[in-house]
Amino acid sequence: MIEAVGLTKRYGAKTAVYNLSFQVRPGAVTGFLGPNGSGKSTTMRMILGLDQPTSGHVTIGGHPFRTLPNAPRQVGALLDAKAVHGGRSARNHLLSLAQLSGIPARRVDEVLGVVGLQEVAGKRSKGFSLGMGQRLGIAAALLGDPQVLLFDEPVNGLDPEGILWVRNLMKQLAGEGRTVFVSSHLMSEMALTADHLIVIGRGQLLADMSVKDFISHNSADFARVRTPEPTGREKLTAALTEAGGQVLPEPDGALRVTGLALPRISDLAHDADVRLWELSPHQASLEEAYMRMTQGAVDYRSTADQKAGLMQPLPPGHQPPPVIPEVPTQGWYAPPPPGQNPYAAPAPHAPAQAPQAPAAPAQAPVPQAPASPPQQPAPAAPATAPSLTKPEDAR
Structure with missing residues (x-):
């Protein structure tokens, strides 16, 4: 768990x-x-x-x-299917993971069969499609059972x-x-x-x-009702509204009715002498419920959303997530500031110093940041480049 x-x-x-x-x-x-x-x-x-x-x-x-x-x-995980050395074959990639974890080599072929990559096990992963890379990532997650x-x-x-x-x-x-x-x-x-x-x-x-x-x-079930004539639709709308239902017109001329059960709608239509061509229940999809739940938490929204009907009213009693105190509502994810190691365990006083992190870069002029690094790393780059390519050539 x-x-x-x-x-x-x-x-x-x-x-x-x-x-x-x-x-x-x-x-x-x-x-x-x-x-x-x-x-x-x-x-x-x-x-x-x-x-x-x-x-x-x-x-x-x-x-x-x-x-x-x-x-x-x-624990097995797939977070980034591209986190694979492109020069290694699928089998060698999994074999290296197995050896690091003390997993028998025979398990590699087992998971390759599970994900359907046994035919391309000897090919380098840099030639894999996105879907093949996903399968290889799933195989790595399943490797340790x-x-x-x-x-x-x-x-x-x-x-x-x-x-x-x-x-x-x-x-x-x-x-x-x-x-x-x-x-x-x-x-x-x-x-x-x-x-x-x-x-x-x-x-x-x-x-x-x-x-x-x-x-x-996060959704309201409704009944879809269609009548053959506009006059019948008007009579039925009046009867349903008087009985406590909520009626909304659909683009195709049908009615969307909430607050009344289907048998009650049928009885009201019969009493109003209105013929029905359709009386069907409708349950919202997960997508519709999700859109209503998260509509207040979307940071990047197209101006066409409202026209597309995505900005539906929230269900009764539902409130959008509150704004986190003293934190901007935009840019909720950002890489760590330069010089900070996000993997290091924070010191006990780290939270108290967190607000001071953005102040340091603000004191140093922007042009000075790249000024010093290019002088030293520039000659070092050619020295390290050959060492990165030699293992590839050896293979």
Whole structure:
């Protein structure tokens, strides 16, 4: 199980994650959703010990990732499918990972077969397509047969057959009692794959519930009604409104009715002597519910969104995420300031000094920053370049 408690990550004045707490339980596929820049990747990096939280903590099976013995056998992750040496073959890449973790070499061929790359196992990964790179990254995550798995956009670049394969793989892994945490922007795929959802916006928790409950809490089911004549539509609208329903016209002439059950709508139409051509229930999709939940947490919005009908009213009682105190509402993710090591554990007084980080670069004029480095690194570059290319030539 993955457990995060009060996770906060700041890069100077920029806040990527703020006071985030959640649990990812075994035996289910947990989807991790949020707009671009909401802090999903930063959260996953903190889970894997790649980024040190400014405050709070996150554990896997009750232990921080860095203290897990032989972590690759307990946790598998796919964060960046391109993080592979292009000169290595798929088999050699996996073999090097296996040797570092004490995993038998026979396991390499097993996972290559699982992901369908056995035919290209001897080819260099730099010639792989995006989808093949994704498969290789998934193979690396499965290499140690871990109980906890994290995937960031695992279906990126895959064809429909590959997407179906990943979907079934996630369900199979969860069915075996493993903890499966999947980040994705494909709502239609999450609706078919995930059992539970964790949704964040601007680094804060927006929802932690099952897919069914998420859709129910963030959308309003409605009935679609069509009549053959405009006069009948007007009579029916008046009858439904008088009975307490809410009626909205659809672009094709149909009516969208909320607040009344289908049998009640049928009875009212019969009493008003209105013939019906259509009376059908409609449940919102995960995408529609997600758009309504996160519409207040989107930093980059097209001016055409309102015309496209994406700016729908929030459900009753729902409030957009509050603005983090003393932190700008734009630029929620930024690289660490120059000279800071984001992987080093912060000192006890680090949070108190965080506001001073942006002040240092402001004191030094911008033109002076690049002035000194070019004088020394310039002659050093030719000396290091040959050493980087010789191993490639040797291969």
